[in-house]
Amino acid sequence: MSKQSFWQGFWRLADPKISLASFAGLWLGTCAAAADGDLHWGWLALTVIGVFCVEVAKNASGEIVDFDSGTDLAVSDAERTPFSGGKRVMVDGLLTRAQTGQIATVFFLAGIAIGLVLVFMVNRQILYFGMAGMALAWFYHASPLRLAYRGLGEAAVALAYGPLVVCGTYFVQTGSVAAPLLHIACALGLHIAGFLLINEFPDARADQAAGKRHLVVRLGPDKAAFFYVTLVACAYCWLGLTVLAYPQASGYLWGLAGLPLAAFSAWRLLHNTDDIAALIPAQAATLGGFVLMAFGAGSGYLLMT
Numbered sequence: 693m694s695k696q697s698f699w700q701g702f703w704r705l706a707d708p709k710i711s712l713a714s715f716a717g718l719w720l721g722t723c724a725a726a727a728d729g730d731l732h733w734g735w736l737a738l739t740v741i742g743v744f745c746v747e748v749a750k751n752a753s754g755e756i757v758d759f760d761s762g763t764d765l766a767v768s769d770a771e772r773t774p775f776s777g778g779k780r781v782m783v784d785g786l787l788t789r790a791q792t793g794q795i796a797t798v799f800f801l802a803g804i805a806i807g808l809v810l811v812f813m814v815n816r817q818i819l820y821f822g823m824a825g826m827a828l829a830w831f832y833h834a835s836p837l838r839l840a841y842r843g844l845g846e847a848a849v850a851l852a853y854g855p856l857v858v859c860g861t862y863f864v865q866t867g868s869v870a871a872p873l874l875h876i877a878c879a880l881g882l883h884i885a886g887f888l889l890i891n892e893f894p895d896a897r898a899d900q901a902a903g904k905r906h907l908v909v910r911l912g913p914d915k916a917a918f919f920y921v922t923l924v925a926c927a928y929c930w931l932g933l934t935v936l937a938y939p940q941a942s943g944y945l946w947g948l949a950g951l952p953l954a955a956f957s958a959w960r961l962l963h964n965t966d967d968i969a970a971l972i973p974a975q976a977a978t979l980g981g982f983v984l985m986a987f988g989a990g991s992g993y994l995l996m997t
Contacts (some may be wrong), residue, residue: 705792707751718857731865747800748795752792788812825857851881857967858876872940875934890974890978891975893913950988954978
């Protein structure tokens with residue numbers, strides 16, 4: 693393998709498109725912490741780097757599991773989209789299995805090391821956030837839980853990219869978790885679960901053949917599309933109800949900025965469950981709606997507090 697192919701493979705594992713999900717949650721948690729107190733920029737930098745390391749490690753370890761199960765190999769070129777079909781670093785010959793495993797190991801260890809620095813230098817209770825995050829990242833693909841293969845991947849993603857990332861970032865800075873932020877983080881978690889769900893439609897045939905029984909496989913495309921709409925609708929309802937319950941957190945209402953893109957993605961999915969090419973704009977809109985919800989809610993709260 694050449695150095696060029698190695699770095700191409702690493703870039704795919706880092707996947708800036710999907711990393712937006714974790715960075716959006718980091719933004720929301722950081723804005724809330726800045727509004728409620730002073731930021732420690734050094735601890736924030738370590739938090740961002742630590743989350744990035746776990747993101748890369750999770751992607752790399754997941755590649756190995758999906759390659760070994762055959763699901764990545766079963767996805768045809770016509771079924772691939774920029775948001776689904778796996779990173780395919782081994783399928784496309786960019787990385788060997790050994791290299792992919794080494795990247796997973798190095799970045800998991802780096803994430804653990806950064807987490808321990810925060811635990812011992814900032815707050816011992818950060819350990820609970822770190823342990824939960826590492827467990828979800830590892831068992832999302834790996835045995836014995838294999839959450840993504842048992843229809844629990846959506847719940848794991850909702851928890852990880854919602855409450856864990858958002859409230860964990862806030863906790864590092866403040867040593868506490870604010871109730872309104874926890875509710876907004878849960879709403880954000882539902883939105884990102886919808887992003888995972890819509891990305892499963894193009895992979896459903898290959899995943900079912902390989903025994904990866906996520907919700908699209910279990911429910912079928914029509915019911916899964918309805919469930920997607922329900923998830924996204926509940927996310928924005930939760931956001932609105934939170935602001936009604938906590939008037940002092942009215943700035944979070946700016947998170948409704950993501951609603952137009954979410955509505956478009958829902959409409960597009962309901963009319964194109966079997967048309968993979970037509971789903972790509974809906975996948976992009978779902979991610980965009982999620983990012984705008986997090987960016988709008990965080991920025992609005994910071995500016996209006």
